[in-house]
Amino acid sequence: MAVNKILPRDDFQRLISFLRTDGYQVIGPTLRQGAVVYEEIQSTSDLPEGWIDLQDGGSYRLERSETSAFFGYVVGPQSWKQFLCPPQRKLLTAEQTGKSFNVIVYDEKPIKRAFVGVRPCEIAAMAVQDKVLMEGPFVDPSYRLARQNAIIIAVNCARAGGTCFCVSMGTGPKASSGFDIALTELIDQHGHRFLVEAGSEIGIGMVTKLALGDASESDIEAGEKAIANASANMGRTLDTSGIKELLYTNFDHGRWNDAASRCLSCANCTMVCPTCFCATVDEATDLSGKCAERWRKWDSCFTVGFSYIHGGSIRTSGMSRYRQWMTHKLAYWQDQFGTSGCVGCGRCITWCPVGIDITEEARAIRHTR
Amino acid sequence: MGRKYKPKLAVWKFASCDGCQLTLLDCEDELLAVTDEIQIANFPEASRAIVKGPYDVSLVEGSITTSHDAERIHKIRRSSKVLVVIGACATAGGIQALRNFANVEDYKSIVYASPEYIDTLSKSTPIADHVFVDFELRGCPISKSQLIELVTAYLSGRKPNIPPHSVCIECKRRGTVCVMVSTGIPCLGPVTQAGCRALCPSYNRGCYGCFGPKETPNTDSLSVQFKKFNMSRDAIKRAFRGFNAYAEPFRKASEAHEK
Structure with missing residues (x-):
């Protein structure tokens, strides 16, 4: 159902305005604190026009680009999970009433959101989280609500970052499904424009309402x-x-200790990972003891408390925690959810303060003893 | 309204700046709720009215720096059912523990006009070096919300929810961009315990380690990264020699970069 249309650069604002008029909170890339982050945007002037990101293990720098591309960067420190599976969320309140108590389940209002600039690896990450959080035996109602109220305006990648490996993971750099609209940004002698492909009924409806012109053969070629x-x-x-x-037969590989000597157990890799979904549930009481709240917060397998059960923590060493994380991501995940837990976005490499590289660790385990 | 028996709370000061105990007065909005539930029995910063001990809970601020204080802390321990140390001075010896890396006589002669009047120990030490401590509240200064959580947990007889993980988790939860990765600013966040809501990185500063070492801190690996930022050995030593300089993991890290 490839419907290829063209959206001129100067009409990009029309797309944003259209979404806003349609009641969507438009979330897109913008610059903050020297990085591209995902926040609510009002207009194209909020986009990181003309900026690219240079990424390597433990290093991220923005640089002026030769072009004025809106989406010249690759991915930043955040992913869309912050909106679908937020860092902290109140689950319920309980109040004492006489000798009993009342539980008030926190009732979330649905927010219609349009995610603009979703990368193919990020669509793959959402599909992974969908499997875990709403397609399995246990459904997270809050995730499902946010997910069902979000539309995806994907942007295919015309540039790869220093830590990208989506090709290895089969998740990019072109989105094949899971979007409402997919854009490919083109800048050449024919001008600055976007190749538009609709991927859903909503997408087709939007393309129709925006009354976009047809893409030419050469536009499609330029996109490819x-x-x-x-x-x-x-x-x-x-x-x-x-x-x-490979990983199941190398639990005792010497490389795990080597990785652990560098690993800070700081949890950054899990926080930035677009598929990591682990959370802890905290109960907070007030001073009088008459009112309690239950909160869910992002947690990480790199904390000692994460594996705490009666009698103590199972994974006390940094080695066991790093091994657990990487083996879960690349191996256990397949048995557990039928997919890899890694989509090749490279965030865990870039945002590790000491640049531990999952691809390098896997290579070392494969090629050394 | 409050309970039938209000537990008695005492606040004690040792070598410190008072900032941590003032956190209790800073509770403002919650202060009346605190006094509804607990009797502030001995807190000279708040009231001259002192109720005699023993006390249900003692909050101890400051480090031990004199022989007199080294005795006084034992008396306080004996009159307290639960003893909680608050702040970097009480938990790690504080900034004044910098003397532990030098000769205190040298410091005395530089700082004081008449050093002969100064009667002090050669080291500034945390309270736990002297008496049994029931709980440590970290920070320079401590966090108001952690203090309220501690009191609340005590009142309901549960463990305080004060996680020992890294500052990084707080940065990421609040959406702060990592200053180390995006700008190359050295940051102690990956080896420091959370609790400050990652304040400094939110203002584009590296973490100074005010809440002391986190659980299983890997200071060696962080130091290797600092070297890659072209930090000198002396600069790395100084980075670990802050308010929690004498906390063991930070002490070892700074000593490893001496000379």
């Missing part, structure tokens, strides 16, 4: 060329052949 460029320039690669068996 741009995406091929990203494909050919992945900063990292990860050999996934037999990765599950």
